[in-house]
Amino acid sequence: MSYFIDRRLNGKNKSLVNRQRFMQRYKKHIKQAVSEAINKRSITDMDRGENISIPSQDTHEPIISHGQGGQQHRIYPGNKQFDAGDQIDKPKGGGGSGSGKAGNSGEGEDEFSFYISKEEFLNYIFEDLALPNMAKKSLSTQDEFETKHAGFVTEGTANNLSIVRSMRNAHARRIALSAGKKRKLKELLLEQEALESNPDGFQHQTRLLAIQEEISILRSRIKKVPYLDTFDLRYRSQVKYPVPSSKAVMFCLMDVSGSMTQDIKEIAKRFYILLYLFLQKNYDKIELVFIRHHTSAKEVSEEEFFYSRETGGTIVSSALKLMHEIVQDRYSASEWNIYAAQASDGDNWDDDSPQCSALLRQKILPEVQYFSYIEITPQDHQALWHAYKALETEWPNEFAMAQIKEPGDIYTVFRQLFAKQPSQHQGASHQGERA
Amino acid sequence: MSYISTDSEWTFDLLEAYDKEIKRIAEGFKLDTYPNQIEVISAEQMMDAYASVGMPLGYHHWSYGKHFLATQKNYQRGAMGLAYEIVINSSPCIAYLMEENTLPMQALVIAHACYGHNSFFKGNYLFKTWTDASAIVDYLVFSRSYIKECEERYGIEEVEKILDACHALMNYGVDRYKRPKPISAEEEAHRQEEREKILQQQVNDLWRTIPKGHEEEGDKKQRNFPSEPQENILYFIEKNAPLLKPWQREIIRIVRKMAQYFYPQRQTQVMNEGWATFWHYTLLHTLYDEGLVNEGFMLEFLSSHTNVVAQPGFDSPNYNGINPYALGFNMFQDIKRICQNPSQEDKEWFPDIAGSDWLETLHFAMKNFKDESFIQQYLSPKLIRDFKLFSLYDDEHSPKYLVDAIHNEKGYRMIRDKLSQQYDLSYREPNIQVWSVDLRGDRSLTLRHTMQSNIPLSDDSTEVIKHLHALWGFDIHLETYSSGEKIKDQSCPIKKAEDKE
Numbered sequence: 001m002s003y004f005i006d007r008r009l010n011g012k013n014k015s016l017v018n019r020q021r022f023m024q025r026y027k028k029h030i031k032q033a034v035s036e037a038i039n040k041r042s043i044t045d046m047d048r049g050e051n052i053s054i055p056s057q058d059t060h061e062p063i064i065s066h067g068q069g070g071q072q073h074r075i076y077p078g079n080k081q082f083d084a085g086d087q088i089d090k091p092k093g094g095g096g097s098g099s100g101k102a103g104n105s106g107e108g109e110d111e112f113s114f115y116i117s118k119e120e121f122l123n124y125i126f127e128d129l130a131l132p133n134m135a136k137k138s139l140s141t142q143d144e145f146e147t148k149h150a151g152f153v154t155e156g157t158a159n160n161l162s163i164v165r166s167m168r169n170a171h172a173r174r175i176a177l178s179a180g181k182k183r184k185l186k187e188l189l190l191e192q193e194a195l196e197s198n199p200d201g202f203q204h205q206t207r208l209l210a211i212q213e214e215i216s217i218l219r220s221r222i223k224k225v226p227y228l229d230t231f232d233l234r235y236r237s238q239v240k241y242p243v244p245s246s247k248a249v250m251f252c253l254m255d256v257s258g259s260m261t262q263d264i265k266e267i268a269k270r271f272y273i274l275l276y277l278f279l280q281k282n283y284d285k286i287e288l289v290f291i292r293h294h295t296s297a298k299e300v301s302e303e304e305f306f307y308s309r310e311t312g313g314t315i316v317s318s319a320l321k322l323m324h325e326i327v328q329d330r331y332s333a334s335e336w337n338i339y340a341a342q343a344s345d346g347d348n349w350d351d352d353s354p355q356c357s358a359l360l361r362q363k364i365l366p367e368v369q370y371f372s373y374i375e376i377t378p379q380d381h382q383a384l385w386h387a388y389k390a391l392e393t394e395w396p397n398e399f400a401m402a403q404i405k406e407p408g409d410i411y412t413v414f415r416q417l418f419a420k421q422p423s424q425h426q427g428a429s430h431q432g433e434r435a
Numbered sequence: 436m437s438y439i440s441t442d443s444e445w446t447f448d449l450l451e452a453y454d455k456e457i458k459r460i461a462e463g464f465k466l467d468t469y470p471n472q473i474e475v476i477s478a479e480q481m482m483d484a485y486a487s488v489g490m491p492l493g494y495h496h497w498s499y500g501k502h503f504l505a506t507q508k509n510y511q512r513g514a515m516g517l518a519y520e521i522v523i524n525s526s527p528c529i530a531y532l533m534e535e536n537t538l539p540m541q542a543l544v545i546a547h548a549c550y551g552h553n554s555f556f557k558g559n560y561l562f563k564t565w566t567d568a569s570a571i572v573d574y575l576v577f578s579r580s581y582i583k584e585c586e587e588r589y590g591i592e593e594v595e596k597i598l599d600a601c602h603a604l605m606n607y608g609v610d611r612y613k614r615p616k617p618i619s620a621e622e623e624a625h626r627q628e629e630r631e632k633i634l635q636q637q638v639n640d641l642w643r644t645i646p647k648g649h650e651e652e653g654d655k656k657q658r659n660f661p662s663e664p665q666e667n668i669l670y671f672i673e674k675n676a677p678l679l680k681p682w683q684r685e686i687i688r689i690v691r692k693m694a695q696y697f698y699p700q701r702q703t704q705v706m707n708e709g710w711a712t713f714w715h716y717t718l719l720h721t722l723y724d725e726g727l728v729n730e731g732f733m734l735e736f737l738s739s740h741t742n743v744v745a746q747p748g749f750d751s752p753n754y755n756g757i758n759p760y761a762l763g764f765n766m767f768q769d770i771k772r773i774c775q776n777p778s779q780e781d782k783e784w785f786p787d788i789a790g791s792d793w794l795e796t797l798h799f800a801m802k803n804f805k806d807e808s809f810i811q812q813y814l815s816p817k818l819i820r821d822f823k824l825f826s827l828y829d830d831e832h833s834p835k836y837l838v839d840a841i842h843n844e845k846g847y848r849m850i851r852d853k854l855s856q857q858y859d860l861s862y863r864e865p866n867i868q869v870w871s872v873d874l875r876g877d878r879s880l881t882l883r884h885t886m887q888s889n890i891p892l893s894d895d896s897t898e899v900i901k902h903l904h905a906l907w908g909f910d911i912h913l914e915t916y917s918s919g920e921k922i923k924d925q926s927c928p929i930k931k932a933e934d935k936e
Contacts, residue, residue: 002454002471002549003527004447007480008534014483015503021591022500061498062603062898064865069831070890075854077757078748079823079841087835088827114504115511 023120029054030116034124039266042302043252043276044288050121053113125273147238156235165234173232177225185218247285248337248369250275251326253319255344257294258311264376265306268343271374271410275341278414283337289326293319295349299326316348316384320359333367340368346375346382353387360388365395372413373401439727443735445538447475453542454549460721461550464794466714468553469568472527473545481533482506484521488697491529492575494582494689496598522548524556524700526568539735542728546718551711558802559706561699571696577623578689585682597683600902601669601690606864608669608691609698630688631681664868664883668903669694671869677878678908687906702805702860709763710801716740716764746822757854762822766809769818770797780816806858814854816847824850831889865892870914879910886917900927 023030033052082088116124152165188211195208252272254265279286290305291297297318300308323340331338348356365371375385381403391399400413439452454473461468476484486503487493523529530548532541556562586594601608665671672679673687700707719736722728746761747753773781774793782789788796800813819842826840826849840846840853856862870883880903884892896913904911904927915923 002451002458002473004450004454005472005474006447007474007476007531010476010480014480015486015500017495018486018497018500019503020500021495021497021595022504025497025595059501060895061599062895062902063606064604064867064896064899065893066863066865067891067893070886071831071888072829072890073839073853073856074827074829075757075824075850075857076749076827077746077822077824078750078754079825080748080750082825082838082841084838084841084843084846086838088838089835090829112501112505114508 023116026054026059029058031124031127034121037121038125038270038273043269043272044286046122046125046273046277047118047280048121049115049117051113051115053111056110056112059112122277125270146241148241150237150239152234153237154231154234156237160235160238162234162236166228166232169232169234170228173229174225174227178222181218181222185215185222188215188218246283246337247287247335248279248283248339249287249289249331250279251289251291251323251338251340252305253291253293253323253340253342254305255294255314255316255319255347256292256305256308256310257314257347258309259314259345259347264343264345267376267404267407267410268374269306270407271343271372271404271413272341274410274414275339275372279339287331289323291319291322291326293322297322313349314344314347315352316344317352317355317359320356320364324359324363327364327367338368340364340371342371342373344373344375344384345377346379346384348382348384350383353383356384357387357391360391360399361394365391365398368398371399373399374404374410374413375401376404378405437726438729438732439722440538441729441731443537443539443731445536445541449538450475450532450541450545453538454545456722456727457542457546457550457718460718460725461546461554461714464714464717465798466550466554467557468528468550469525469557470527471549471553472529473532473549474529475532475534477534478510481521481531482510484531490575491523491572492579494579494598495586496602497595498602520544520548522552523571524552524562524566524568524696525571528553528556528568537735539728539732540739542722542732543715543719543736543739547711547715550718551714552707554714555703555707555710555801558798559699559703559805560803561702561805565699566696574623574692577627578692581627581689582686585686589682594686596905597686598690600906601687603899603902604669604672605690605694607867608667608687608694610667610670610695611861627685631685635681660872660874661869664870666868667691668867668869668882672903672906675872676907679906683906699805702807702858705759705763705766705806705858706801706804706809707763708760709765709767712740712744712760712764713767713797748823765818765821766813767797767800769815770800770813773815778817784815785813807855807860810858811851811855814851816842816844819847819850824854826850826853862887865890867913877910878908879912880907881912881914884913884915886915886922889917891915891923897925897927900925904928 030052033054034050037050038046152162192208192211192215195204195211198204250272254260254268276286276288288302290300290302292300292305292310293314293316294310294312295315295318299322319342327333327338360371373388375382385401385403388399388401392401400415402409402413404410439456440449450473454471482503484491485506486499488499488502493499520533521531528549530544530553532544536544556566556568562568582594582598661671661675669687669691673684673691676684679687719728719733723733744758744761744764746758747755770788771793773785773789774791774796777785777789800809804812823842825838825842826846828837828839830837840849842850866885866887867882868885870881872881873879882900882903892915900911900913911927913925914921915925
């Protein structure tokens with residue numbers, strides 16, 4: 001006796017726990033791969049998973065087995081020209097690797113690779129950045145929704161019942177099911193009337209009885225067509241749409257003078273990524289402007305921004321000026337939510353720092369949603385830091401700054417941004433209305 | 436008679452109709468099976484089943500996650516199709532059918548798994564001796580919940596350490612000769628508690644350090660422990676390791692039991708697949724002969740069957756060793772041929788079976804052999820010629836390989852011997868045994884590796900003794916002997932600057 005069981009509806013993620021165990025065990029490798037991926041990817045390109053490769057030596061499970069060497073016989077199929085006693089040269093460089101099998105398995109299998117999802121990828125980024133859970137959640141999940149009408153469906157809850165639609169359907173069904181019978185009934189009634197008005201003859205009598213019976217059957221059949229049936233019911237369908245609001249522009253400002261090493265730039269990149277991810281959750285459309293500067297500032301592509309090298313002194317105000325010009329030119333504060341993130345190692349030409357803080361105070365801060373500054377240096381604070389320090393108290397909601405030694409420090413400059421997200425969000429849509 | 440179906444879409448009614456007919460025919464061929472439990476699953480579920488070595492439920496371990504990721508990736512890339520079926524040696528015999536299969540494929544799988552493999556599980560002497568089909572699912576339930584409980588109590592990491600170490604030694608966790616007695620899950624849990632108490636007592640006894648007074652003199656004669664070398668390393672550790680906690684011993688036992696359960700499968704791959712393939716071929720052909728299926732059905736079945744039993748030559752890019760389906764299927768077909776239609780050569784080589792009743796001979800072969808002995812007994816010269824088998828001798832000291840036998844009169848016996856040896860587990864796996872324990876001294880455990888044909892251990896062995904060290908708790912020595920002489924000595928922890936003589 002055989003039993004058939006349909007298991008398709010049972011859970012399919014039986015291996016989930018084991019998969020997590022594996023990921024946990026190779027966390028170090030995965031993080032390494034993620035951080036390499038971050039360096040390769042554009043800031044705007046954090047919305048997909050990543051292929052992770054781990055040297056298979058590291059994931060190998062050792063067992064006791066025979067190695068190469070000694071004297072071994074092996075049987076192979078498909079002999080074409082060999083005769084007993086033939087000698088065949090061993091492949092060179094293989095170190096006497098005997099069987100064809102070893103040759104096969106040696107190739108292309110030195111890496112164990114697999115795919116991690118977008119959420120997992122982001123989680124690994126966040127882990128480095130020491131984001132609190134609230135912030136992580138708000139970045140990797142869409143939590144603002146708007147319900148919109150999406151037609152009518154046959155299943156739903158009672159509160160979504162569309163009475164008009166349901167009644168219309170019921171009406172149509174009643175017509176469809178009873179129209180033929182009603183027509184027949186009408187004909188019979190006419191005939192009955194005709195017979196009754198002419199009541200002679202036996203034949204007429206029997207016909208009349210037959211008609212009367214048929215009429216009563218038809219009437220009861222018509223009566224049996226239900227007035228409202230379950231499949232008449234229609235429900236309003238409500239679909240949830242995520243609601244990003246309006247548009248934003250993100251300015252990335254960075255010092256590219258000789259003292260900025262590639263390591264510093266990579267920390268800066270994570271800083272920009274975080275801001276970008278935050279903006280992405282809140283705005284429909286985000287534009288990026290990259291401004292790099294040494295003694296003079298220039299708007300550049302992302303590639304150039306992170307990977308070209310410059311030498312020479314540093315005048316920070318040049319970048320701020322350029323940013324202000326671009327805002328005036330292309331991104332009027334009434335239409336755009338403006339965010340800016342500045343990264344530097346703190347070096348600046350001494351006389352320039354006061355000028356920077358003046359520029360920020362008078363021209364830039366009044367126009368932006370948020371301006372964040374990070375100083376990436378293991379040393380003491382530089383001139384620019386001291387010049388900016390006062391702004392922190394003057395503009396507590398719009399300005400944040402921090403000194404960064406490792407990626408974990410980045411979050412501090414965004415703390416405010418994440419903490420007051422709800423009101424931030426309102427502010428953003430408010431600006432959208434102004435547009 | 437009319438066709439059971441003409442369409443390739445399957446429904447549960449049609450599956451049942453096919454099962455009924457196949458069962459009827461299988462009984463005609465005296466296939467004795469456990470009841471079947473046929474489960475239809477999706478591709479994702481098949482991947483899950485794959486990753487857990489086909490067991491319906493198992494304890495959690497990262498290595499299964501690794502297998503899952505590898506399977507998932509290969510499947511999604513299209514580099515690999517999933518197996519059409521997985522079948523579990525249990526009673527009822529559980530077979531998984533994948534929903535993507537067409538109806539002819541499902542019929543093939545039912546014939547292959549539910550009547551082929553199933554009757555093999557029930558009939559073959561190794562399975563009869565070593566596994567208890569009715570108890571395995573119960574035991575899996577027990578082991579899964581026991582390990583989960585341990586994880587909660589002692590932490591995932593601690594449990595993982597033990598499991599890692601046990602997996603490394605899994606192939607050395609089998610009894611090759613003693614027969615285990617099957618018990619149910621309830622009994623298992625009950626016995627487990629008792630075991631815990633008694634075991635710890637025994638171990639303590641063995642490692643007693645308090646002097647026993649006047650007995651001491653006798654003790655001075657070096658007591659050899661174990662009195663005989665032990666092949667089941669995990670068993671030895673479970674019973675004798677000085678520092679392990681009772682729960683750790685129980686986990687070792689669980690892994691050991693799993694190894695024992697899979698032990699027959701590892702020794703009968705060619706026979707098991709060959710038997711199942713032979714029967715799906717025979718059963719479906721009978722369906723056709725009876726007019727129950729049409730040509731379209733047979734065409735689809737045959738194209739799939741042909742792929743399954745293909746054997747690429749050694750020089751083909753698709754070559755991946757000898758295909759057990761191909762070898763096994765052709766051997767069973769060949770035995771049938773020898774019975775029904777023997778040539779002069781067959782009569783000389785197989786006087787016992789030439790001309791005998793084929794069905795009886797086949798059943799006898801299925802029941803009483805494992806791959807090694809099956810090949811030794813039944814590989815015919817005709818098949819050696821058909822496969823064009825040849826033997827290659829590889830001596831590490833020679834710059835060349837030597838072809839020392841081909842498919843001719845002189846070579847048949849040697850090829851048969853060597854191929855049979857290739858499937859002999861005791862030859863395929865290095866011979867390592869627990870040799871001695873230094874009870875009076877540093878408590879170190881010495882293993883002895885006896886070399887066969889001067890074949891060394893792979894580099895993995897260094898890692899494996901680290902795991903063994905973790906279980907035993909004291910020094911491990913692995914000595915390699917070749918023709919009676921010690922030629923290599925590995926230790927964990929590694930001895931400081933060994934004096935080279």
